[in-house]
Amino acid sequence: MIVDLKSLVGHGSNLSLKDDRFSVNLFSNLKELVVERCGSMRLVPFQVIRSLNSLEELQVTDCEKLEVVFDLEDLNDCEEGQSSSVVVPLKKLILENLPKLKNVWSNHHRGNVSFQTSRQIDSKNPLLSRNKDDRFSVNLFSNLKELDVGRCGFVILVPFQVLRSLHSLEVLLMNGCEELEVVFNLEDLNDCKEPQSSSVVLLLKNLSLWNLPKLKNVWSNHHRENVSFQSLRQIEVVNCGSLMSVFTASIARGMLHCLEQLVVRNCADMEVIVATDQVSESLDAAFVRPRLTCLELKHLPNLRNFYAQRHKLEWPHLHKLFIDDCDEIELFEKDVSSSSEVHGKEGTIDSKYPLLSCNKVIDTLEELKLCGKEAEMMGSGQFPTYRFPKVKDLFLITKKATIILYRSLLNCFPNLEHLQLKGEFKDPFRGHDVAALLFPFQKLTLRDIAYTISLGPSFVSLTIPNLTHLQVLSARVTTLLTSLAARSLVHLTHLTVLQCNQIEEIIAKQEGEDDEDQDIIFSKLERLQLYGLPKLKRFCGHNYTFNFPLLDDVNIAYCGQLSTFCLGAIRTPRLQSIKVDFKNKHIWKSDLNETIQYHFTGQQDVVNI
Structure with a gap:
């Protein structure tokens, strides 16, 4: 009898696949196998593995006694290699809450088991064996494309003998491995005597490392340039408090010519992005001209340099640059008086080398976000010689009260479309240089702004004539616009005011x-x-007549003291209702004033939309 079984879900302590009565044909069409709370120590014996010709997904969860998923021990007793060959087309493997799991595959010394189309492994416990036995089959992980590891207990993720088999790995994601110290262990590579056989080329494209408190090295130090990650495009390192650098120089040299996105956040001990090693005496073009299109450095209080030794970086492809709370690093090149410190011949622990040091015209950058010292210096006009002709979105976050010098800002960013300001500013919308300027941007976002009474007419009417979007969030203001400023906003299409407790x-x-x-x-x-x-x-306490000919979308919620919209007449010919919460509840009376009055007195006509 042939059973066309394609999906099997089993749970319970008595579940076992280690039964000679199982027919090989029983699982030959099985595509999905889900196992929960089983009491076995070894889940899939070799005689069952041979029948898994169609298995694409295996999910194993909450098995407290499980030590091995695929038991290959019996394979070593086979005398005929051809008859013992096994191909399993596994695409996804999920392992969760397996506290005693030691190995996914038990060790074997014959390369005749292949999980040929494996795509993803999602593990919440130890996945790769800590055993450094060379009997690992090269084919074991040769087709694995995605590896997702969470809450594992080992110290080293990928020993070198496993690294050699990851020919197809494209995505590596790690999260919450509290004991992990090294991701890629390259120490054994230094002992290899045959350079050709020890060379490793990986196709890894995306590397994401989250919440690894003891991580000390992504790549363990090695002195031979025979490991290549030439396909790596994205690296994200977040909440790795013990990590002092992301790359060694030898690894970075072969990687930065292809890496497009680098994000490093919340790494308290991070001092440099690229650390020195035994082969870092000289830097080639790929290093000083990285291909990065996006660089984000956030909450790195001890970061001083991109690279510790003397260097100058160029960014021919950089589109996005975010520097947030990294006050020890220098973004801009200082004046000549301090150049001896910045460009000393030999790097010292106190030397600093600016990120933007080669070209005063940064003609590729489109988005720039600065927080802290660099934002304050840029806003106050301390770098007037730098120009960013293609920057469309500028976000400045200050920690100290700062005077914005708009003339200098306009000179640096002549084609700005969206200006975002957050923090403390001294009279941010007034000043001697405001009235004579003409800002090009169409969007203005103000977040947590302090020391502001209202947006003055000179700022709005004379400097932003084409403003279409005005968004104010958590600003410490009592009023937003003067009547003269409001009349000047002839192109405004969107007005948003959120979470302003004093207004x-x-x-x-x-x-x-x-x-x-x-x-x-x-x-x-x-x-x-x-x-x-x-x-x-x-909305307004004076007896004005308001006219909104195109207004058709009004959202007013959590405004507890609001009793009316305005004291004068109001015309909204296209408005049919207003939204009063996030549950798509709309109400309406004869006009906007009456609608608000009825809503806050609890007498409502609900419109279902």
Whole structure:
């Protein structure tokens, strides 16, 4: 009898596949096998492995006694190699909560078992054996494309003899391995006497390392340049508190010509990105001109340099640069008076080498985010000679009260489209150089802004005539716009005010304004969002007539003191309802004023949309 079994789910302490009564044909069409809470120590014996000709996914969870998943011990007793050959087309392997798991595959010394199309391994316990026995089959992992390891207990992930078999590995993800100290162990490579046989070329494209508190080395030190990660495109290192560097110089030399994205966050001991080693006396073009398109360095309090020795970096392909809370590193080249410190002939522990040191015109960068010291220096105009002609999005986060010098900022970023400011600024929207300037950007985002009463008319009307999006989040302000400033926003399409605990009204009357100016028209405003404003009493407290000819999307929620929209008349010909929460609840009365009054008095007509 042939059973066309394609999916099997088994659970319970008595479950076992180690039964001679199982027919080889029984599992020949099996594509998915899920095992939960089984009591076996060895899950899949060799006689069952031989029948798994179609298995694509295996999931094993909550098996407290399991030590080995694939038991290959019986394979060594086979006399005829041909009859013992096995091919398993495994694509995905998930192992979770297996506290006694020692090996996925038990050790064997014959290369006649192949998991030929393996794509992914997702493990929450030890996956690769710590045994350094050379009897590991090269074919064991030769087709593995994705390796996902979580909450494992070993110290070294990939010993060299396993590394040699990872010919097809493209993605390596690690998270929460608290004891891990080394990812790729290359120590054994130094003992190889035949350079050709010891050369390793991996196709790894994506490396992600998260929450590894004891990680000391991604690549263990070695002195021979015969390991290549030439296909690596993305590296992400997050919350690795003991890691002092990401690469050694010898590894970086062969990698940075292809690496496109490097993200390093929350690594307290990180001092350099590239550390020196025995073969780092000279730097080639691939090192000084890395191919990176995105570089993000965040919360690295001890990071001083990209590379410890004297160097100058060029960034011919860099599009995104984010530097956040890395106050020890120098982003910009200092003036001549300090050049001896920056460009000393021999690097010392105190030497610093700026990230942007070669070209004063950075003509590839499109997004720039700076936080801390560098943001304060850039905003206050301390680097007037640098130009970023292609930067469209600029985000400055300050920790100290800073005066923004807009003339210098415009000179550095002549084609800016979106300006984001966060932190403390001294009169951020006023100053002697504001009125005469014409800013090109269309979007303005203000986050956690302090020391601001309202956006003055000179800033808005004279310097941002094409502003289409204004977003204010968590700003310590009491009013947002003066009436004169509001009238100048003739191109504004989106106005968003979120989580501003002190704001009492959005538009205030301009001091000295003629009382005959009673109309305020937002001719292009389409969307208005007011959310989390506990002290907001009204949109405007003066008797103006508001006209919103295109407004059709209004979201007003969590504004507990709001009693009316405005004191004067209001025209919203396209508005049919307003949204009052995140559950898509809409309400409407005859106009916006009545709708808000009824909503806050609990008398509502609900519109289902």
